Structure formats: C-alpha cells, structure tokens
Amino acid sequence: MTTSGGESATNAAAPLPWDDAPDPWDEAEGRWLSDPPSRRPRVWRERAKSIVTRNDSPDIPFRFGANAYRGCAHACAYCYARPTHEYLDLDPDGDFEHELVVKENAAELLSLELTSSRFDGEVLCLSGATDPYQPLEASLRLTRRMLEVCLARGRAVLLFTKAALVQRDADVLARLAAGPGVQVYLSIPFADDATARALEPAAPSPSARFRAMRALTEAGVPTGLSISPVVPGLNDRQLDDLLARTAAAGGTRAFASLLRLPGPVRAIFERRLRERLPSAADRVLAALAASGADRTGRAAFGERMAGSGVRWELVRSMFETFARRHGVIADERPEPALPPVRRTRQGRLFD
Template sequence: MAHPALRLPSSVEPSLPDERRRRGRGAASNASGRFEPLERVEEDDGWDSAAELPPFRTEVALETARTAITRNDSPDIGFDRSINAYRGCEHGCIYCFARPSHAYLGLSPGLDFETRLTAKPNVAELLRRELAAPSYKPRTMALGTNTDPYQPIEKTYRLTRKILEVLEETRHPVGIVTKSALVLRDLDILSRMAAQGLAKVAISLTTLDATLARQMEPRASSPSRRLAAMAALKEAGVPVAVLTAPIIPALNDHEIDRLLESAAAAGAEEAGYVLLRLPHEIKDLFAEWLLERHPAKMRRILSLVRETRGGKLYDAAFGKRQTGEGVVAWTIGRRFEIAARRLGLDRRHLKLRTDLFVPPERERRAGGGAQLSLF
C-alpha cells in the first residue's frame, strides 16, 4: 500500500502481490502493460487468499522467430545490429530499460518480464541464413542489448553459444554486454575469436554492495563474481570493458570511483556509463521498488532524477537519454570521466575486425545451385 505522505510519479498499484510469492524477484507488482484494454489489480479479500497462491515461477515459451538480426539507426549507441535470443530476463533488474518491451507481447513489464520469458530456438539457423545473403556487410554484432544473453535460462537453451558458434565459423565480430559469470562457459569460443580481433566483452557492474545488488538485480551474478569473470576473460586474452549502468543519483553514484578501481584491477581496459532511464512503465515500477526497499531515500532520488531529465522522470531525446542534462548529470559525468582517465579506462574503444568475414555457404538445392532465399 502506498504511504500517504509520498507522492509517486503517477498511478502506482495500491495493492501488491504477497511478498512471499515474489521472493527473489525484482518488481513488486504485475500491472497490465500500456496497450491492454483492461487493468489487472491484485486485492486481498481479507481471507488471506494470497497465501494460497503459488510463488511466481519462471515459464519459458518457444517462439519461431522470423529474423535473427535487429537493426537500429540510433545516433547515440555504438552499434547498428544486434541479436536477442530471449524476450524478458530472469535477472529481474528493477531498472531494466527493456521492461516496457514486454507490453508488446500483452504481458506486464513487471513480474511477467522476469517470469514469463520467450526463447527463440531457431535463432542460430536464421543468423546463418542472414549472414549468407549476398548483400550482407559485416559490422560488430551486439549481444545483450535488450535482455541478457547469459540470463539463467541460457544454461538450458544454450542459444547464445549457438550464435557464437555461427559467428566464430564466419569470423564475424561480436561485442557482448552481460552481468552474468555464465559468460565464462563460452571462454573457449571467445578466446579464439579474441585472438583474431573478433570479440570483446563488457561486464555491467552497478554496485559493490552485495545487498543492494541482490535488491536491484536479484538473479544476476554477485558483484564479486562479475569481477572474477572480468579477470578470467582478461587472463584468456578477451578484451574486457566495464559498464557502470545505471548510475542512480543518491543510491549508487557515490560508488563510481570504487567501481572503476575494482574493474581496472580485475582487468577492464575500457569503461562506460549510463544514467538511470525510466521510460514508460519503469517509472512506477522503480517508484514501487524505492518505496519498499529504500523509502527514506525515495523523495531525494526521484527529485534528483527529475533534475537530470529537465523536470521529468525521463527524456527520450537522442543525446540526452543516456547521460541526462543539468548540474547533477554534469557532475556525475565529470566524476566518471576523471576516474576513468586516472585509471586509464578512457582510451578509445577497441575496434573489432571485419575484414576476416567469410559468409556461410548458402543452402543448396538437391539438384544443384544455390537455394533461393526470401531474406
């Protein structure tokens, strides 16, 4: 129930699912997505019926995807193509900017996003077909741009590994962003590709406080395991970067120097940051989370976020959405830049090779000749 003395950014669920049912999850509610004609609200009828409901469990639906590669022309991100083998993410990061995408599936960006997932088992097959297209021109393929390629269900489905196998076979460059130590499972492929200038990995590190990490990112690897993963990648010859994202004013911004120092000691060679982004439903989800986990800091944090977004909780304008604006955003940016420069993490981003690319053989008809493709 919302505290009467607190003003939330907009309508926040007045009644949340029982905490016992959502233990180990990030979001506190499961409100309907913005495209749904009806709104779901869970209410206690006074008979303690919520205690009889089962905990939220991870469910995975299989999707026959039509394409593997997603293109974008956003001017403020460093890639123009990516692959997402999964929809939704079991890590449950409360701040995840991908949460609103679950609304396109008719699901909630809240608890549904981290419990009702989708896997694309044919993604590697589609990738092979798309790389074989005569018009295809290689540039770095990004993995981990929407949901984490090494979230827990990757242990079962191994779709990220299958993608990497195709990329290694075709000598196609790949850049990975993850907050999971599971990336070390694929160290064999990544080290071979890195030796040819074809692979690099960025580890997302938001805090060194294990308690805060468990609250914000309940099913992601602990900070210590992420640092250990950086060290192992570095030891294997894989270029490593650290991504301190998101920076949240009055919550983890004081850790910027220590985060970068720890990452540099573990082997990181580059660093980047993103200021907290709260598009669409994330505004209310984040406010609920603050109210439940850090009520004393809630007013201050939301006030500072507004200062970085021109008085709003979010501004999607290119050039502003990643770093914000105003004095607070400027101060965070300068602090990051100074620390990165001091630690040698401000060097130009490593550019991966594209000249080694070898297109996969196109499918052959039984009677000879290349198989025609619609893509």
C-alpha cells in the first residue's frame, strides 16, 4: 500500500500493517454487529497529518467532514466512496472492504483543528467517505471520541450510518442534541433482508437498523431515514414500508437520492447485481436508464444525486406522498436538527 496520488499523498505517511488489531466481535458491542465475515479484513494504522476536509460542492449539505477510517467492511456494492481507495493504490472492488485503514490519531487532530474560527457555525459530517460505525469502531471507539471532541468544542454534527452500533453512543449523541446539535440518519434503502444481504452483505439487517433508530429517538437523539440509494426497479416499491417503519421508530425526517455509479463503481455494481440478484438485473438496469441515471456517473453539481424523466418524477412523488401519510418530513437533502439559536446561523448552508 502507498499513498501516491490525490489528496492522500500529502495527508499522511504510508499506513503500516496492524497484525494484532483487535477483533470487534470479541467486544461486548459485538451484539450489534452483523455476523463476522468469512474473510476478515486486513487492518492498517495511519498517523494522519490532518483530519478535517473541506467540501465546496453546492449539492452536499455540509462544508466540512472528518473520517476516522478508510474503506468500509459493510461491502455495499454501490458505495460511491470506493474510488477513494485508488489513492492508496488499492483496488476499489474487493480491497475497499478487505483493506481497512485506521486513522488512530483522528480525535486528537480533530480537537486541535476545531479550535479554528473557520468552523464557527458550521456542521461537521463524520461520515462522508466511510461508515463511522463499521465493525472496527466497536473496538477502537474513534468515532465516539470524535463525538466527544465535537461536544467539548460546541460543534454540531451530522451522521449517516448503516450500523446498529450507533446506539452504543446514545449518551454522547443525546448531549450533542441538547447542546450544539446533531442529526443521525440511518441508511436503510432496502426493506427486506434478502435484498439488503445481496447488495450490503456485511451490514446489519434492516430490522436491526430500525431498532437502533428507536433506541436513539428514545434517548432524545433526532433521527431520520436515508433512502440512499434509490434503485429503480428494486426498492422504489418499498418506499411506503420504509417510511412507515421510520415513523414507528420515531424518525422525523427522510430523504431519498438516486443511485450514483461514479468511475469503477458502475462495473462493480452491475457485476454484483447480476451475481446476487440475477432475475432482477436487467429490469433494474433498464429502470435506472429510464430514471435518468448515467451509469458512468455524473460529476456536474446538481446532477450527481438527482434523477430525471417520468419514472424518477413518479418516484419522487411517491416518496413525498408516503412521507406525508406517515408524518415524516420529506427533505430534498439531509438537514441537521439544530437548536433555534444555531439554526439561524446555519440556514445559509441548506437554503
């Protein structure tokens, strides 16, 4: 592994192998993880030089993000972050879930960097390029420590996760909710376990994620549903079920975005779709085309997560109708729940 190419080349020295990395399934928190994979990931340690990254894309609802991990053990076939592994000279296909990098000094760096006034009034996203609650977090607690830093520094947080493990940190998240602000979106794009296992093979089941949503809402943490991606021909008929279960679990918001297939992700997704859901593959690919999804991936602002055409407009209409039916706020993109005094300062980010 190297750090040649891209932003990673200047952000840290080459990661070192961590041969005796802890086994998250040996932890008490292992009860919230999916079954251990047959092939365990190889773990690398990294001393990062910086942790907060800036994003100036107008279609992303946050300007600053921080990720404690590179790669993700959940192995989602459609993950838009897969190409980031190419910066490490690794394969965005199997290596993305089997070669995981830990930024072991993430919390310390975050504490230093958040002293800057440039973050005043800003939301920090802790999950822009990986899942912050993937299995390693059960042992390493890097995300929890980063949340504690945000609480101490008075920084609002936006979180997206597929992991039931997030409920472990309900105490810290509740304190953030009562202070600077936090919004947690559970990413649950599929209502049935079979489809989820096919395309998200190492993530917890949809039912486990909804239970985590309920646990967080009962602790006073604002939660919502991320239906990302919408895969026309596969899960667009599940919108009613997903939104009903969100309301039952106490979630108050939801957003949906069309499947993105940037760079090599297109071939990875299509291959895994044909391998694991062969009877649905042709239907799904045709529906994607009819929804305006460019299967090579689009980079233009405002187009990367938006569909077009009659089929996509129907999906959007169904999403909004079902959200109203179940009393869930339908957002066009993620919205953090912040105290009123801070929401005034944040408004410009989400208009």
